Amino acid sequence: MSTLRALARAQAVAAGRAQPVATVRHLHLSDRPLVLVPLALAGEANAPLAVLVGAAPDEARLLVVPQPRNRDQRFAFAAELAGIVLPYLDSFRGVTEAVAVDRGRDVRHRYVDAPQLLVPNPAGITFLRLFGRSTRFRRPDGDHPVYPSVPLLGRWLTFFAERAEQPGSAALLAMTDALTLHWATGQSAVEDLHLPAVLGWLDPPPGSTGAEAALRAEDPALVPPAGPATDPDFDNHRLAPAIEAYAGAEDDPAAYDELAGLLRGQLAPTWELMWRGVGLMRALPPGARVAGRWAGDRDAFTGYAEHVDADGGPQPRRDGAVAAALRLQRLERALTAWAVQRAYDDPLVMAEHRLAGEAFVGEVTLADPKRVDDSGRRPVLRPRIQVVTVEPVPMPVGATLYSPARPGQKATVVFVTPGGDGKTEVVLELSGGMGRGLTAPAGSVPEVGERICLTSLSDGYLPGGVFPTPEETPWTHGGPPEHHDG
Amino acid sequence: MEDRLGEIRGGGPPRRHNARTIAALTGNPGCTRRAVLDSAGADKPALAERLGFPARFGQSRFAITRGNAFEAQVKADGGVELLRLVAERLGVPVPAGATWTDLGGDDDRTARSRAALTAGGDGPALFDHPLLGLDVAGRRVHLEPDLVAARLAGRFHVVEIKSFPVIDGQADPAKVAAAAIQSAVYVLALRELLAAAGRDPELVSHEVVLICPHDFANRPVASLLDVRRQLLVLRRQLARMARVDDLLETLPAGFTADPAADPATLAAALHEVPARYAPDCLAACELAFFCRHEARGQTGALGRPVREALGGVPAVADVLALAEGVRTPEPEQAEAAALLRAAARLRADALAGNPA
């Protein structure tokens, strides 16, 4: 928790309303996200009870498992859900674009848009992950055959759940996470897991404070929980009798309607909240680097669609040692890149880094844009600028800094001179981002009077490590990945 | 002393304990309010209700049914499957058979449990529902027996059967943590039982066997949990509660936690006893909504990381006053105040639309 974000929470308490911690939206938001609000039966291993699903506020479809312990009904539910999710995914597989690879020597194609799944909270992501796990190894033949769409759904849900672990990916989002990335509530992180309470802080009903709205949202008798866990009182007093009545009535449509109506009543309020959350997010302008990260999600979607087309197998239960190490490294790099990109995109996020001594803002007081360094084999353009700041400058001489306004340019610290008046003078030597000649194009060197942010955070490419291929991995480290059959 | 404790709870019987409630005693051990109420065996759910802050710790029928069914399945056939699971997990040869003693049911269970478990012998044996006890705040409490004690290769192992799934070798960490501390309660009680009979308490292993459904099926799978750390925490909290006299001394005269008392009186009495509310209380203590309400406006109610990031300043109002520079900081707050002022300035600057 950065002090800046903590301060925003304190301000939210005092104001009785959530406070912004971002000035731009850091996540891609689809025009047509698929919202899923799942419910699971208490006590079971991720047994689905119902889901409300659809890609528009007025397109909610309710799927119900009237006897959640019944295996056949569970897979029938999976097939029904596949009947909604798979066509939704396919609807993004129309238009592709060519992307240059290998320094323009080749091209590959990727879809110009990609699907986006939204669930209420992180537990909703876990639900999808486990539901994917319980369906992706199923087979349309053998002892317990299922519809062919069921394992396919399982693979796709697993794909989304894995994407959701990648920092900055927007393929599958928990609404609570997405909202609290942009606003600070006046409650704790634990309480922020409850979507109705978060929206209570963000958008309290007229006449009440965020705290009051959040409090009200905690009473399951007034506001049903956002799932997948149900309210125990609801289970004991309403759901259990309805399930029993249905079981006793042998497929009586009235008993089914009763049960379905009950579940819809638990899900519909969350459905409304999901779309209100979407609306709040849409009102924020996207950050400059959001599209680039979404392109990564589109790449991943394209890649997995090709894998499925090529009859590629389901994801293994567990990664082998090499795959696990690669994955960990990829996630770490994504995490770093995401933090840096958000800071570059958003002065309010950069402010957190300024407070932490990783960035400062100052005014350019001197500039020598024509300076050429001819001490080497051939002369190079190395302009210098002097920046005066009132913020601390803990960076040492020789450190390389960057400016979000000119991300392709490096600024090396040459002198740091603290003044008596709390100001610090910093002299920097610039390289890169100025063309190839010995004259800097207009605008490529900061001018006197310009307000500039300099940071040690780099948005550049971080090279990956080299790992042995699975075949070369010693058995002590997991060896080649195991085979999976079910 | 028992009189005073009885008076505090309003004369009612002390609340019954099980491994879960004892385990819960270790949550937030720094909270005096909780230590006092738990020592007195006060009825915290009733108190919370009376105070207008009812706790929500309901359990779903579905979960209970499922738990019972799984347990019955694992224990079926005189524990043959159970024995195999435990032996294989411990890496000892699976015995041809084991004695099965159900200590539940009729009277005198304490004595029967003691006799059966301390009788010696080291043949393979399974003891179901042994009734164990622990001293909590100077009082003997009996634990609702929800375990099997397995004696294999001469050592006792606590076996806990839980119905949450282990999927691809992983289970919900919160549930595993809860199971570990509950098992530690049984390990401790079993050790004390042996020690009291003059036998070596170390005969009870700190490795407990957790049996859960495997993946999405009902097939049971056994895992080992090392509960040494949990035993330490538990001993520390029980020792603190054993010094219940010290706790009582700090109480204002006439302190009551009688659920029948007038709510305003009750609230006033409780406010006198220092609490240490943290968001974790919401999952661990029946008084959480009451204490949270009391802690409104405190940075600690936002969670420890928030409080720390705010320089440890306790009140939200003080944080904001220091951040805005409208209050002169106390000498020990100087550092926090500087940080808060810088944060407020940067935040305002960025929100005013100044580009970074």
Ligand code: SF4
């Ligand atoms: S809820 Fe209150 S009494 Fe219970 S542990 Fe937390 S602060 Fe103490």
